[in-house]
Amino acid sequence: MMPTRVLVPSGVLGLGFDTDALARGVAASPDIIAIDGGSTDSGPFYLGTGTSKYSRAVCRDEWRQLLAARAAAGVPLVIGSCGTCGSASAVDWMFEITCELVAELGQSLRVARLYSDVPIDELRRARDAGRLSPLDPALPIDDTALAGMTNIVALAGAEQIQAAIDTGADVVLAGRTTDTATIAALPLARGAHAGAAWHGAKIAECGAFCTTRPASGVIMVSFDETGFTVTPMGDGVRCTPQSVAAHMLYENSDPWILHEPGGHLDVTAASYAEAADDGVRVEGAAWVAAPDYRVKLEGARLAGYQTMMLAVIRDPRYVDAVSDWADRLLAHCRGLITVSLGLPDDAYDIELRLIGVDSALGGLERDRGSPVEVGVMLLITGAGQTVASEIAAVINPHLLHYPLTDDEPMPTFAFPVSPVHSDRGAVYEFALNHVLRLTDPMDGFRLRVDEVGHG
């Protein structure tokens, strides 16, 4: 069996890569070019809105280079989790960029789009049919919980990516996929060792993160019947057994086990050894097939509309007593909101965070230093933007002037900008932590193939 060589240009489209390293990768005759387009790591807003975190211009520029590299190599180019969140709108966003570039580059391409979206009605039916299983921590999936969800996606695995490649596509634009699926798909289809295919895909999912120089981006992974070899494409970059093995730890709650659609990877028995060209050879990982085919789900729900305010306290007397001051300010403002707007406390949410005290760690913070100044960040969340803005307007003069005691001159704190409030619009939260059992891996996934740039 010939090895299957997967060129991974970087950890995610939009993060950048070394263009010389990409050229070296193309010259090394890959069988496929695979890159990730997103993850949940940027937060729920992107899935909530179905939009990309990364700049369109940056993604477009990098995608242009990858389309050129694809043409030079004459192999398929696959991107998973398009536009950060992998929703249908984000897949179509990448399709639009692709169409623009194909015209500019004068190429003719078959483009396959793989959609991963799960409609709420379908999710409800799956729940009622007992095909949904909770992961830890379990989240509610009753009708109320489902109703507020704006986007739900299923994470595609190797099978769905293989189906997209099998259309003969030059370019595959996939909705949400696991981090590994786009890399593992072709080696698995060609008979590579299954444990090695998934293990190598996990090691390569962040591009050159598994090397001594993460910013270089580009790596090549060669898969065969017994293992895989990962080789950096950047000049002067090395993979070491340590740098490669350590990537199993990254963003992984269990360093030995990785769950994927249809089974799990177990790397307990893996061994790592130096190989030619500053690469590393890895063998020994096992793929454990599951009796059922399950895909993980992600969902985002509208949490409300938010207004943010930020004031700065510099007066040392107020800085010293800032926590008590903040508690009194909040209680005072809640009373005003009830009187002025007729809103009970549970009709809105206010959180006050003290920057310079414990704003990053909250109750876990143990270090009580002596800050020179404290930022007072107010986060006001309501059922609509108007109510959140109104609450901010009620609070505004008190955030500026609220005294530490009743019998003292009114202080004036620093408002750093005008207006001091910012309407943040809709905010979202992750609302699903479940797996969905499928009869066939393509159930619910949708493929669309277009010939782009053909006259």
Next chain:
Amino acid sequence: MAELREVASRIRSKNAGPFWITIDIFCDSPDVLARVVAALPAERVADHLRLDASHLKRFEMPTLNVLKFSFPRPHPQGSLRDRDMHGAQVALLLESLEV
């Protein structure tokens, strides 16, 4: 006695999906790892992070000289009460632990 920050070569934390955080403590040698492993039983770290110890997963990884902890986030990533979307600051809490 010394603080963990003086003994370990690197301490990092990060999201492991939207609902978990994972902490990796890298050591330079088996001796250092043994010292860190002995000093940081799950109960002590859980207490420090105000977690129920039954929710804290602990992995000793001698081949990498790493001690790893994973636990469910107190608030899901990016939810209203979450203060650190990527979960990278929680590692700093372990730096001052005596080992």
